[in-house]
Structure formats: C-alpha cells, structure tokens
Amino acid sequence: MIPRKTNPILVQGITGKQGTFWTKAMQDYGSNVIAGVNPKRAGSEHLGVPVFATAREAAKSAPFDISVMFIPPMMAKTAAIDACEAGARLLVCLTEHIPSHDVMEMHVAASINGTRIVGPNTAGLVTPGECFVGIMPAFNDRVFKPGRIGVISRSGSLGTLVSLNLTQAGLGQSAFYGVGGDPMIGTNSADALRILDDDPGTDAVVLCGEIGGSAEEEAADYASTMKKPVVAFIAGRQSPPGKKMGHAGAIVSGGKGDYASKRASLEKANVQVADAPSQLAGLLHRRLNAA
C-alpha cells in the first residue's frame, strides 16, 4: 500500500527525542497521526494526540492503518509484534541493528497477522504533497515534488539524492518507497515494484539498489513483466568485495551480490541502469517519450 493522508497513523515511541521531532514533521506535512505509544506515559497527551501503553490498547479507541516505530533495537521486536497483533496493515520499522533472530520473529508475527512490514532499517515512505511516514525530508520541496514517478530505494540518503535529481529535472514523484538496508526486510524491491505497478498515479519507476543480496535480481524478474518503464541506479560499483559497506545487507561475498550481475539482470529485463544518479531523469524522459 501507498500511504495516503486519510490513513490513520500510530507512532510507537512518540515521546522520545526523535519520535517527537519526526512526529511533528509528519503532522506539519499532513500525515494523519492519531495516537502514540509509550508504556510509561499512557493516558497522557503528546503533540495533540493520546498516548497509549501498547499498540493493542491504542487500536481499541484509536484504530490505525499504519504504525511507525521510533524504538531502540533491543526493544524493537516486542513493539513490532505488538503492532502486528494490534492489526496494523503497514508497519514502518526504521530501527537499524535489530538482532537478526528478533527480526525473524517479527516477520513471523507479521505473516500471522497479515501486516506488511517495511524495513527494518528503512527511512520510510513519502507520498509527496500528501503525507510521509518515517525520517525522510518530505517537507523539503527541492527534494520532493508531487508527480508521477515512483522511487524505490534500499537507502534513505540515496533515495533523497535521487528524488532531488528528479525534482531538479522537473520530474515529480508519486511515491517514495524506502525498503531498507537490512538483509531480511519485510517488503523487498520486487514487492515495492509490484505496489507501484498497481498504482494508477505512477507512470514509471526508479529503482535505487545497492550491492549485496539478490534484491535487484528479484526486482529484475518482476520488472520484465511490467508495462511501465523502470530505470535503475545501483550503488557500490567501486566498493571492495568482502566488506560490509555500512548497511548490514551491503556486502559482496563469494562473487554473489556484485554490481555486474545485478546490472546484467536488470538490463536483461529492459531496465536501463544509470552510471550516475544524475542520468536517471534523462533515461526516464527517453522511456516516457518512447512509450
């Protein structure tokens, strides 16, 4: 799903420093934040919305579609399972460095309860001109402008750069989908492609990948079935093998997950791959004009 301004949003960890800063930013932009969670502050109000002890408690009097977590890594599993059991349709998990076994348990809870997890380690989702969920500079109109291009990125910072490049070239965005830099994410690039393929507001998609794992290869499989144009940039061409490049998922090992294989898979699926993010707008223009 693509977040809309009508979707009620719960913020877990709303009273913390980051929770407060970003909730305010989300509210100012138009996101429909209706409640927050902090077990120690239950019953109080914060940023004009009620605070509950758990997501399950919140769901009783403030039903929500989306929950976003500002929760430290060692507490993330409990919070995520709470959100899933409370019936969140979409759970945006920003937290990085959650122990991997905890992440596995989160995915089990999501699958049992029918929750789509985005992340962990995502910067969130932006629907330019409507709302955002997470820690993206949606409010900076040099970066994001409403339009008809979908952007998918494993990295928040690269997604910001690419959206900026598109906006500079006069191409606004229908949605930004940050899928996250972790190895075990709930919504991968292929899933995000499917979501944008189904979105009537999206004409074409930019896929920002990076080395490591097989997300781009899987996305290429889906892209080959799409009518909408897809172009891509893959970060990490110059990165040495065997090193974790900041993201836990960004490592080339044993010749798997390298730049060349990703690029080849995408190009085979008729996805043009840019050498630099600044070329993406030009590639898009060409594909859209040819269509």
Next chain:
Amino acid sequence: MDFEEHAAKPLLAGYGVAVPASELADTAAKAKQAAGNIGPCVVKAQVPTGKRGKAGGIKLAATPQEAEAHAANIIGMTIGGWPVEKVLVEAQTKIGRELYAAIVNDSATKGPMLLFSHMGGMDVEEAAEKDPGAMRRLPLSITTGLTPDIARNAISGLELDGVANDLVEALTNLYKAYRGLDAELLEINPLVITEGNTVVALDCKLTVDDGAAPRQEAIVPLAAPEKLSPIERKAAEAGLKYIELDGSVGVIANGAGLTMTTMDVIAHYGGRPANFLEIGGEAYTKAKTALEILLENPNIKSLLVNFCGAFARTDVMAEGVVSAWKELKPDIPIFFTIHGTGEDEAVRIVKEQLGIEPFDLMDDAVKAAVEAAAAPSVGGKS
C-alpha cells in the same frame, strides 16, 4: 563477530555438542607441553578464515616433539591474509565418517536454515561440484526451531541409522547454540562419526550477529579481532564505519547508500575514492572525529563532502566538519554539496565560516574534487 575455532568450540560444548579435548598455545614450547597432556594430537592454526588445511596450517603430531616442530612452523605463517599467532593442540579423533552441518540466517525465507550433507571434511564449493544434490537445505521456523523430527528427516536415507539418536541430539543442540548465541552462521565441517560411533564436532565456524552484542556481552570479548588498518581501527573505536581505499579523493557522506554512490560517481568522472566513510544514522554528530580520521590518510589530495540529510541533520554535520576544518587547517581543497534536512542552515555555515559556496549539483562537486585531486599540488607538497 567471527569466532575462531578455539573460542567457538567451548561455546558449542556448553550446549552439549561434543568436541575433542584441546589446549591453546601461542608458542612452540607451549604446544609441546599441551601435546604432552593430550597425547597424539592435531596442531591447528587459529585464524578466522577457511582453507587452513590447504595452506599447511593443520598438521598431525604423534609426539610432543612433533607438535612442537609443527607449531614452530605454523605460528608466524600468514593464512588468507591473517598472521597466525596461536595454534590449537587438539586430541586426534578416529574418524569413521565426515558429515557437514550448519545453521545459517536465510534472507530468502527470513528464518533459520539447516544445511546438512553427507559429504563433510572438504570445502562446501568442492563438495557442491562433486555432488550438487548432496547439500540438504531445510528452512526452519524461528518459533518452533529444529525439532527432532526435522533432524531425523535431514539425516534420513544416508545410512546413518546406527547413530541416528546421537546425531539428532547433536543437531538439535547445534540449533540451541545458534539461538542462544544469536548466531548468523554456525557451521560444523566436519561433523564426525567416530570409529566408536560417537558424534563429534571436529571444527566450528561461528559468526555472531553484531546487532545482538548488547545481550551477548559475555562472549563479545572472545570474538576474533576484525582485520583493520590502524585508521580503520581508530574509526571503529569512535563508532564510525571507515574503509580505506587506494584513491586520492577523500569522501565524507551520510548514509551507506549515498557514500557508496559518491565513490561510484567519483570513479565515473575519472577519479579514485580514497575511502568509504559514512556518518549517517546515529553517527551524524561525529563529523569532526570523522574528518580527523580521514585526514590521517596521506594519499588524500582533495576532499568531497556530500550530505543528503534525511534523519541525519545536514546543519549538525556541516557544523562538525567546518569546526574541525578550521582547527586542523588541512592543506587540501574541500568541496561541498548539501541537500535535505537542515540544508539552508548547513549551506549558511559553510559559506560564512569557510567562505566556500557549496555546489547545487552533486556531479559538479564531484568533478571539481576529481580535478583538484589530479592537479599538481600547490605549496611544495607532492
């Protein structure tokens, strides 16, 4: 975190998986003494990498004198880039059959995966070439784990009935160790059926999830040190991810994706990045430390600062870089491109305090930094 065999085996034994008796030795004399206690033994190089046997790092010794001689040869060797500083002196095992067992994090199924093969004692790649079907892959549920039924299924049809109960117990204990230790990978190659029909883990490769370190405090000190350059080590101690590269354009960016991209675009315009250094996420207040670390690399001829702030506030990062720049007064040119959260304030800080105009387009900033790095340097320095 990777654990060498000598650190991993006692952890495994703690979960009921049998391992041979052993002693760790960092000199040939100590190896001789250990062999005297243990009897006929194997002298094994302790480095966090595979293929030790092929490199000559594993030798059988019948007597303490032989163990001493082998240890003298092995200590000081370099295997896979790692200097060998110690050996494990381990009791010899009478091998009946060699199997392979591992439990790994599987990103496709987002759960644990049991790997089991009747072809143990060789490289996984080598075994896969000889018999691609030999490796059994059984996805597990993190909530129900490796049950005895799954273990029985994993070993069925391989003429292991005589040791089935012990093997099932070893595999379920292996899973308990994987869970208890927050492992990403726990690999036993070979898992041996001895001539006496007992099950023994002859080697053990263990990687523990870095993210679980806060709840694995007891074992963190036992992990093998990461292979880092002195600057990389200093960065790690400061909580920054720094990787040294061979180029001349220094890079500071926020976020892993943007930092990799900056390196790629430098190469696209004909330059070579000098490093990977990201100060995104929680590290965004550490810009000053980052700059100090980066400038220790003598190959840097120009510096490119690329911020695209989402969570990371560009004004906080710019303030850090600018104050460090003024204090350290490096004799190289610096180029900025700044966008995202806090950008107006960040651009103002850079303009007012350094008199430098940040580039609007990243490509222009990269081109300028690449050109500056290629130009003959001023001020008599080469």
